[in-house]
Amino acid sequence: MSDNIFEMKTKNPVEFKKYVKLGITILALILLLVILLGSLFIVKQGEYKVVRQFGEVVRIEKDPGLYMKAPFIQSVTVMPNKKMVYDMDQQEINTLDKKRIIIDNYAVWYITDPTQLINNAKTVANAEARMGEFIFSIIRAELGSMEYEQIINDEATSRTSLNERVTDTVNELLELNNYGAQVSDVRIKRTDLPDDNEKSVYQRMISERDSKAQEYLSKGDAEKNRIIAQTDRQVTEMISTAEAEAAEIRSEGEQEAAQIYNESFEKDADFYRLYRTLQSYEKTIDGKTTIVIPHDSPYAKILLGYFE
Structure with missing residues (x-):
């Protein structure tokens, strides 16, 4: 034979049947896998899985996990199981x-x-x-x-x-x-x-707040004036009391001084007269004073050093 001519051989019927069986087996496995996958469903955390059959609810799964349903005739829908x-x-x-x-x-x-x-x-x-x-x-x-x-x-x-x-x-x-x-x-x-x-209501609210603020200010001013008047009265009373006490103390001091003067005068009348005369000098004579007195007057005698 020529090299370009191939010999055609008829396949063995046994081998053909084996291939057919293999193909059917593979198709069956694929169909079984599809059915199995169509029968399984997963419930996740935070969801309900509602199983329906011909539109009617047959059961509800809410716990997380893997579940099965009837293939083709049952369907699964999801609903939230959380707030x-x-x-x-x-x-x-x-x-x-x-x-x-x-x-x-x-x-x-x-x-x-x-x-x-x-x-x-x-x-x-x-x-x-x-x-x-x-x-x-x-x-x-x-x-x-x-x-x-x-x-x-x-x-x-x-x-x-x-x-x-x-x-x-x-x-x-x-x-x-x-x-x-x-x-x-x-x-x-x-x-x-x-x-x-909105604008009119805001204006009314502002007006009411202003009125309330004026009311608070008026109350504050009245309270301030009351406190000032009360303080002034207390100060006046304190000053009057202090002046009365001071007058009383001055009166007691003057009485005591007069008593001391009298006692001193009784002990030495000449010294007392000299003391009083010197006090009068202090009040009447300064650097610009000119005095004309008789030479025998008490002032002249004391100034000239004549003492009785």
Whole structure:
């Protein structure tokens, strides 16, 4: 034969059957693997796995781990098994004194019964929407019974008590409607005024604060004047008492001095006269004084050194 011509050989039927069996086995293994993988699912921390069959909930797995389901006829959906924050849209309400305010609040909530939530709310989004309606309705009723000044004043509103009342009432409504959810906390983040009346309210608040400041200043001035008057009266009383005591002491000193003079005069009359004469000199004579006296006068005698 020529080198370009190959000899065609017929394959052995036994070998052909062996290849067919191998292919079927591989396909069976692949199908079995697909079925096995379709039957397994994993539950992670912080989530529910809801197993449904023909749209109905057959069971719920919440503990982390590996689980199985019937392939093809059962499906698995995920729902959160942890606390979630639902941030609601801003809403406008009217206060008792007819002020329009905008409230912005949020709620912390979690799923307690996934089956009830699916049967009655269908989805988590629907459950949040219904919960938001409950919260807004309750807050509108609560704040609608208050005046604006009470709402913005934390002490006057007892904001903590308000949050607790709203939370309790929302949970009652959720339980009544079998939504399988519970709210752990409802908070009002802020309360704002609409732009059209915000300026007028601020001006009124400023005016009230100015009036209050003037009241405090008036009370302060009155108290200052009272303290000054009381102090002046006390000072006057103290000065009067001191002057009276000083006059009494001077009087006692003058009496004592007069007594000493009298005693001295009785002991030596001549010395006393000399002493008194010298005192008179001290008061009447200085460097510019000119005195004309008789030579036999007491002054002349003393000045000239004549003593009796």
